[in-house]
Amino acid sequence: MTDVVYVTHEIDPSVHGSHVDTDLELVVSEFDRVGLDWAVAAWDDHGFDWSDARLVLVRSPWDYVLRRREFLEWARDVETLAIVANPAAVLEQNTDKVYLRTLASHGVRTVATGWIHDADDAGRVIARMRQDHGARVVVKPTVSSAARGTILTSDPLEAEAHARLVLAQGFGVMVQPYLEAVEAEGEISVVVIDGRPSHAVRRAPALSDSPDAAFGELVELTDELHHASCAVLHAAEAEDLVYARVDLVREADGALALMELELTEPSLFLTLHEPAAQALAAAVASRLS
Ligand SMILES: Nc1ncnc2c1ncn2[C@@H]1O[C@H](COP(=O)(O)OP(=O)(O)O)[C@@H](O)[C@H]1O
Ligand SMILES: [Mg+2]
Incomplete structure (x- = not known):
């Protein structure tokens, strides 16, 4: 059997930049170092024999967004095997991202969010957000x-039209x-391996034209x-x-708020802090022993 399968997306050689999983090479070389057999597979590779895997490490299945049901079904199926x-x-x-609502109800400071599940609510929710926090709003799908x-x-x-389109x-x-x-x-991502914060990364803004590092x-x-x-x-309960x-x-009042719990x-930005790749391999090995 293969100890660990590193799960990514189907790699299109014509696509560069953000579609390249920069963590992959480091992680598999750490698997080698600790003596784990490994393979790399796209989650939707139907030819792959998942029953041969002991542990399936979901890492960069970045094309699941439009196929979420299929992705989750795959994960549940594979979980019967590994x-x-x-x-x-x-x-x-x-x-x-509706999970943010649950976390907020458990006392986590999350970014102020209005939720729209019905087109009839769009105008009201957007008007309320602009009134409370200012005219510039972000409108995004929850998936x-x-x-x-x-x-x-x-x-x-424009905000309302976009909300209706996404709905x-x-x-x-x-x-x-x-x-x-x-x-x-910047948006600060704290990378956590096996329950322990490992390193922090400042990320470039996605929605402005600022010529920041990608x-x-x-x-x-x-x-x-x-x-x-x-x-x-x-x-x-993710420890x-x-x-x-x-x-x-950071929100306007100076407090840090949760944008996303990933x-x-x-991406774990392991090339910026290589000890985290060792910690990840150790975390995998401990689950196999
Ligand atoms: N409320 C916001 N204020 C400023 N920038 C935002 C806001 N929401 C999203 N963004 C930008 O868009 C990016 C993507 O949004 P995010 O909520 O992290 O979803 P995802 O990463 O799943 O696409 C963020 O990393 C950030 O750069
Ligand atoms: Mg994000």
Whole structure:
């Protein structure tokens, strides 16, 4: 049997940049170092024999967004054959950002969000958000990755039209104030391996024209970031997962708020902090022993 299958998406050689999983090479070389047999497969590779895997490490299935049901079904099926990390139930819960609502109800400071599940609510929810937090709003699907279907606008009619479009495509919609901090301090991702915060990365804003670095840069994992990320993991009962990423942004009053808790397919920015690749391989090995 193969100890661990690293799950990615079907790699299209014509696509570069953000579609390349920069973590993959480092992780498999760490698997080699600790003596784990490994394979790499796309989640939707029907020719792949999943029954041969002991542990299936879901890492970069970045094309699941338009096929979420199929993806979750795959994860549940594979879980009857192997350990899936993160577990299928976690993937199910984490691939729709409505989980932010649950976390907020457990006391986590999340980015202020209005939820639109019905086209009739769109105008009211958007007007309320603009009234409370200012004219610039972000409108995005609750199921997304890499800012797909996400817009920034100051025009309430454009915001409403976009919300209706996303609803018509079968997704829920969320509306947030545009947080200026993404442009200065940046969105900060705290990478967590096996329940322990490992390193922090400042990420470039996705919605502005700022000519910022496309990848990310290492920043200090301060006590504030450490505490904020641990509080999120605790509230989400996510402390025993192999990997997690806590994406934080500072709101206007100076407090850090949760933008996203990534338990499905976060880039872990391992090339910026290689000890995390060792920790990840050790976490996998411990689940196999
Ligand atoms: N409220 C917001 N204020 C500022 N930027 C935002 C906001 N919401 C999203 N963005 C930008 O869009 C990106 C993608 O949004 P996010 O909620 O992280 O969803 P996903 O990463 O799943 O696409 C963020 O990393 C950020 O750069
Ligand atoms: Mg994100």
